[in-house]
Amino acid sequence: MGRTPCCEKNGLKKGPWTPEEDQKLIDYIQKNGYGNWRTLPKNAGLQRCGKSCRLRWTNYLRPDIKRGRFSFEEEETIIQLHIILGNKWSAIAARLPGRTDNEIKNYWNTHIRKTLLRMGIDPVTHNPRLDLLDISSILSSSFYNNSSQMNLSRFLGVQTPC
DNA sequence: AATATAAGCAACCGCCTCTTG
DNA sequence: ACAAGAGGCGGTTGCTTATAT
Numbered sequence: 001m002g003r004t005p006c007c008e009k010n011g012l013k014k015g016p017w018t019p020e021e022d023q024k025l026i027d028y029i030q031k032n033g034y035g036n037w038r039t040l041p042k043n044a045g046l047q048r049c050g051k052s053c054r055l056r057w058t059n060y061l062r063p064d065i066k067r068g069r070f071s072f073e074e075e076e077t078i079i080q081l082h083i084i085l086g087n088k089w090s091a092i093a094a095r096l097p098g099r100t101d102n103e104i105k106n107y108w109n110t111h112i113r114k115t116l117l118r119m120g121i122d123p124v125t126h127n128p129r130l131d132l133l134d135i136s137s138i139l140s141s142s143f144y145n146n147s148s149q150m151n152l153s154r155f156l157g158v159q160t161p162c
Numbered sequence: 163a164a165t166a167t168a169a170g171c172a173a174c175c176g177c178c179t180c181t182t183g
Numbered sequence: 184a185c186a187a188g189a190g191g192c193g194g195t196t197g198c199t200t201a202t203a204t
Contacts, residue, residue, distance in 0.1 A: 016172070016198085038189065055173065056191075073203070090192060106171055 013047045016058055025053055026061055047113055059102045066098025070107055078104060079112060083126045 013021075028044035034057065037050035046053060059065075070078070074096060081092045089101035089108075096104065108123075116123040 014174075035191085050189080051175095051191090052173075058191095059169075059172075087193065103193075109194095110170055 012049050012052075014052070017060075021048070022056070022061060025057060029057060029061075055102075055111075059100045062100075064098055065100060069113075070099075074099070075112065078108065079116075079126075080106070084110075 024044050026047055028040065032043070034040060034054070037054045038044075040050055041048045041053050044053075048056075049130050076094060077096060081095060085091045087105075091103045093101040094097055113123045116126075120128055122128075
């Protein structure tokens with residue numbers, strides 16, 4: 001045991017990437033592909049560890065990444081996939097073209113989780129949290145007025161108040 | 163206008179799995 | 184069959200930006 005971390009070597013840079021570093025990484029991968037992340041930074045002239053390069057490429061620099069807000073359809077897809085797959089963000093990302101696991105994970109933690117909690121749904125089990133259910137807050141919630149969310153509620157098995 | 167607080171997101175850490183010798 | 188190394192992944196952190204007071 002006791003594997004050495006990949007960034008153990010001194011002199012390797014950490015923290016936010018500069019535009020120059022981004023460009024070096026893009027140029028290198030466009031010319032050579034990304035066969036070996038371990039040796040890539042050295043070959044590309046980057047003072048970064050391979051993991052950092054891989055993360056930067058897959059989460060930010062990849063040309064097929066769709067940036068910007070998640071559509072309602074995407075959000076619904078994420079929730080439905082989460083019911084089936086749980087916190088398998090990469091598996092969920094694989095079904096959402098142009099989105100990364102990190103992006104989905106962030107979106108889940110900052111938006112969807114809170115939305116589900118507000119709706120009285122446990123974001124882990126997707127079961128209604130009847131003990132905490134606050135009907136009035138659900139009634140006043142903007143989501144209540146949205147038909148897609150109503151479908152989602154039905155999908156999740158949440159009883160809609162009448 | 164200044165400060166405090168919350169939200170959003172990029173990036174790191176460390177564990178797990180897969181591959182290779 | 185086993186060990187070591189590399190890649191991949193999920194959880195978490197911490198910086199930046201937006202919003203409230």
